[in-house]
Every structure is written in structure tokens, then in C-alpha cells.
Amino acid sequence: MNLIMEIILILQIFVLGLVWGSFLNMAVYRVKHNLSFSGRSFCDHTKEKLTWKDLIPLLSYFFYKGRCRHCKKKLPAIYPIVEFTTGLVFVLGFWYLWNNFLDKPLFGLNLFIIVIYSLFFLFFAVYDYLYWEVNVKAIKLALVISALFSLTAIVLSDKQLVVSGISGYLGALIAGLIIYLIVKFTKGSGMGEGDIYLMAFAGLAVGIEGLIPLFLISSVSGSIIGIIKALRVGKLHGVQIQFVPFISFAALAVLFWKDSILKLLSLDEFFLLISEYL
Numbered sequence: 233m234n235l236i237m238e239i240i241l242i243l244q245i246f247v248l249g250l251v252w253g254s255f256l257n258m259a260v261y262r263v264k265h266n267l268s269f270s271g272r273s274f275c276d277h278t279k280e281k282l283t284w285k286d287l288i289p290l291l292s293y294f295f296y297k298g299r300c301r302h303c304k305k306k307l308p309a310i311y312p313i314v315e316f317t318t319g320l321v322f323v324l325g326f327w328y329l330w331n332n333f334l335d336k337p338l339f340g341l342n343l344f345i346i347v348i349y350s351l352f353f354l355f356f357a358v359y360d361y362l363y364w365e366v367n368v369k370a371i372k373l374a375l376v377i378s379a380l381f382s383l384t385a386i387v388l389s390d391k392q393l394v395v396s397g398i399s400g401y402l403g404a405l406i407a408g409l410i411i412y413l414i415v416k417f418t419k420g421s422g423m424g425e426g427d428i429y430l431m432a433f434a435g436l437a438v439g440i441e442g443l444i445p446l447f448l449i450s451s452v453s454g455s456i457i458g459i460i461k462a463l464r465v466g467k468l469h470g471v472q473i474q475f476v477p478f479i480s481f482a483a484l485a486v487l488f489w490k491d492s493i494l495k496l497l498s499l500d501e502f503f504l505l506i507s508e509y510l
């Protein structure tokens with residue numbers, strides 16, 4: 233494949249990601265407000281139905297200068313940011329598959345797994361960013377689906393999937409247990425039932441060998457943003473941040489670049505040794 237073809241392919245994946253990002257914005261809103269997924273989107277204020285002109289990812293936002301075409305109210309900047317981020321995650325996920333799984337069978341199934349994980353992680357990140365919580369119904373659904381992926385990995389054996397089997401279950405168990413203990417023994421950590429499931433979900437995605445990078449990347453990136461936020465509001469105590477966006481960011485990073493990250497942390501040989509027993 234020549235360069236032009238590759239660029240066109242990447243652009244197509246990016247546009248596909250934009251469309252799914254637009255879907256995510258809608259999904260987060262509808263899940264939060266207990267609305268059904270069918271039916272056209274409408275303006276919050278005038279209740280007018282939105283048409284295709286309002287719904288082109290990124291472009292509608294910039295063309296109408298970030299305002300609603302119907303009521304002229306300012307639209308939250310999170311909409312185009314989610315769309316762009318989803319496009320980017322799709323490209324990175326596809327890039328990872330392209331370089332590591334192209335010559336293996338089950339490319340379609342692996343693509344499906346990457347898309348589902350990407351959408352769920354982005355969904356929970358946006359949901360937590362906007363509403364400061366993990367939706368328990370949605371995370372239970374995500375857990376069941378990801379547990380099925382890992383079960384498939386066990387059945388297939390021989391490392392044909394992007395997710396690992398037994399290592400995934402162990403990762404989920406340990407990550408979930410850590411958060412469970414934090415919830416149980418600390419008061420005011422701001423974490424609850426949803427966070428336990430979310431970490432188990434992330435554990436299934438990265439496997440037991442991905443847990444150290446997962447905790448490391450999420451806590452370091454979360455702390456940096458937390459400190460920046462504290463400096464901006466001018467106080468260091470009592471500053472709260474939404475933590476799920478950092479878990480999601482870390483989990484997707486580990487999912488796409490696990491080998492390089494483990495090597496960077498000099499953990500690769502240690503886990504190579506362990507993986508021979510799993």
C-alpha cells in the first residue's frame with residue numbers, strides 16, 4: 233500500500249471516529265436523562281428537532297461558531313472535543329492493530345474489541361467529566377461484554393486476541409479489589425460502587441501485566457491536572473477532579489502500547505516470566 237492510500241485509510245478511520253464521537257455525546261446525555269436511544273436529537277431549549285446541518289461532527293460546531301442554530305445559546309466545547317478525541321482514539325487503535333495483528337487471523341474480531349473498548353472508555357470518561365459519577369447500569373454492561381472477550385481469548389488460546397484471557401480476569405479481580413478496599417476503608421475518597429466495576433473493566437482490558445502502568449499513568453496524569461487545577465483556583469486542599477477520564481486515558485494507552493510501556497518501565501522481562509505460567 234502506498235502512502236496516499238494509507239493517508240486516505242487513516243482519514244476514513246478518523247471520520248468514522250468523529251461520527252462515533254457524535255454518537256457518544258448523544259449517548260451520554262440520553263443515558264444520564266433516562267431517554268431512549270431512538271428518536272431525533274432536539275435543542276434543549278426550543279425542543280426543535282435537529283437536522284443534518286446541526287449534526288455534522290466538528291464542522292457544525294465551528295460553522296455556527298459554537299452556538300445552537302435554533303436558540304443561539306452557546307454549546308459546550310466538550311462536544312467537538314469528544315468528537316475529535318474519538319477520531320484520534322480510533323486512528324491510534326487502528327494503527328496498533330495494523331502494526332500488530334494484520335498478519336493474524338481474526339482481524340475483524342480484534343477490530344470489534346478495540347472499537348468497543350474505545351467507545352466504553354470514552355463514554356465513562358465523558359460521563360464522569362460531566363456528571364461526576366460512573367453509571368452503574370452501563371458499567372455492568374461493559375463488564376459483561378469485556379468478560380466475554382476474555383473468555384473468547386481463553387477458548388482460542390495462543391494469543392490471537394488484543395485482550396488476554398486469564399491474565400485479564402486476574403487484572404480485573406486485583407484492580408477491582410484494590411478500589412473495593414479503598415471504598416471500604418477510606419471515607420470521602422469520592423469513590424463508590426461504580427468505580428470498583430470501572431477498575432475491574434480496565435483490568436480486563438489491560439490484563440494483570442498492565443496494572444502497574446495503568447495505576448501509574450492514571451495517577452501521575454491525574455495528579456498533574458489536579459495540581460494545575462489547584463494552582464488556578466489558588467488553593468491546594470479540597471480540590472477535586474474527575475478521575476475516570478485519567479483511568480480511561482491510561483487504560484487505552486496500555487491497551488495500545490503495552491509492550492513499549494512495559495519495556496520503558498523495565499517490567500517486560502518480569503512479566504514475560506509470569507506470563508509463562510498463565
Ligand SMILES: [Zn+2]
Pocket residue numbers: 275276277278300301302303304305
Ligand atoms: Zn438550542
